[in-house]
Amino acid sequence: MANPNKDSSTVGLSVGEPRQVKRRTRRPRAEREAEILASARAVFSERGYGDAAVAEIATRSGVVEGTVYSYFETKRALLIAVMKLFFEELIMDTESGLAAVRGTENRLRFVIRRHLETFTSDLGLCRVVIREARPDVALYDEAILDLNRRYTGIALRVLEEGLAAGDLRSDIVPSVIRDLIYGGIEHAVWRFLFSDGELEIALLADQLADAVLGGILTQSAHATDTHQEDTVRRLERAVERLEAQVAG
Amino acid sequence: MANPNKDSSTVGLSVGEPRQVKRRTRRPRAEREAEILASARAVFSERGYGDAAVAEIATRSGVVEGTVYSYFETKRALLIAVMKLFFEELIMDTESGLAAVRGTENRLRFVIRRHLETFTSDLGLCRVVIREARPDVALYDEAILDLNRRYTGIALRVLEEGLAAGDLRSDIVPSVIRDLIYGGIEHAVWRFLFSDGELEIALLADQLADAVLGGILTQSAHATDTHQEDTVRRLERAVERLEAQVAG
């Protein structure tokens, strides 16, 4: 609070030594933590988890490596904290946007598009999340698992509601569809990363949504428009009766 | 050739020292390379790439760390070699199985199921592949990229053929569908890894295939209206007949 941004300068101690100075700045815990978190996010995003040096995160926050460890137990704990922030933001954002959209189909299209946008706009961090959020089945990363669950739970709820409303085929399994959606987006984005083509978010979102919603078979007749089929058949029968009468 | 498997034993040098012996075994390059590769595959599979120590791989192959580096430039090169073998096997296997299946729908179902089987039967290695096959856009891992492309190319070809044969809706984008399939499987498997439920491969394969093939909307109206078009036309024809009769 006193002097937040007085950067490194020299403090002449009575001793005449040319000793490079040690000016420490002591800051409110919350502020320093936020700074470290921000640096960590940047470094993880740029270099990936493995190649991110804690020393660099420290330097960028204007502290020394040891300091970082007084705020976060391990490098991994730091990563988890970064992810937590990221997901919290993302969940809030997606949910508030979704609240304004009506109809199962529109809501699904919204979720797909929104996820694609996030993915491409914060690619570096997304890459880290995806890479690191699936470690060994070791449970120490339950934190990440839970965040992921909460986030993908958004689409899951939309699917379940759509199912209840009768907008979706009654034989689908919501969690499987959710996996298709998020997994499909992930793969599609990666493909674009390596091909040199431009990533048209809106187009890709539509293509993915079309496929998931409508299927890919030419006659997705299956159980789909059974109802439609029935009604037409009734009409046909009516006409047939008419024909019979006229003929007779 | 002379004495391949004479294991470590003592060789009394004229000197009376109790020095622990150094018995080296020199083996044909190909054999030793295969041994190292096998150990590497095991260790990567058990520990993941990051936690796999080259020293352990060496020990399991009965050599010292430096030896590994005389066969493979880097740890990463070793990983790539392991993956290469894995993919080569997988591609051969999948393609030969696929050759016996007819019809776009069946062929797609086969690919999905086959991939799911691989995934669950060699989970450790698959985890590593997925984690490591997407590093920075750095091209030094072009090798892996290419392997992946070749493998997922199998499904892509099935989709393209189906499109050409008119079995699939003409407005789908094969590469997007491929991403849905592989991405969806990946996510679905992961979910099972963390939930304690049993993974029913056949069931999951069907659920995924049903969703991709048939879509999820109750009235998959969209391009499905080709079918609707047909039915309406039937009605029109019926009415036309009637009109003709009445007129006549």
Added chain:
DNA sequence: CTTTTTTATTGAGTCTTACTCAATAATAGG
């Protein structure tokens, strides 16, 4: 069979990086 050449194998050593800890100094409380 003996000597020479080749090269696979070794193990000691370097370097980087996550993580620890006792010492230090900036701040808060009295």
Added chain:
DNA sequence: CCTATTATTGAGTAAGACTCAATAAAAAAG
């Protein structure tokens, strides 16, 4: 203004990837 607290430091440890000059097993030459 002095004292107690604790944030911050920087030197140090440990583990693991990677190097390299020396060594000895095998092959080639005599």
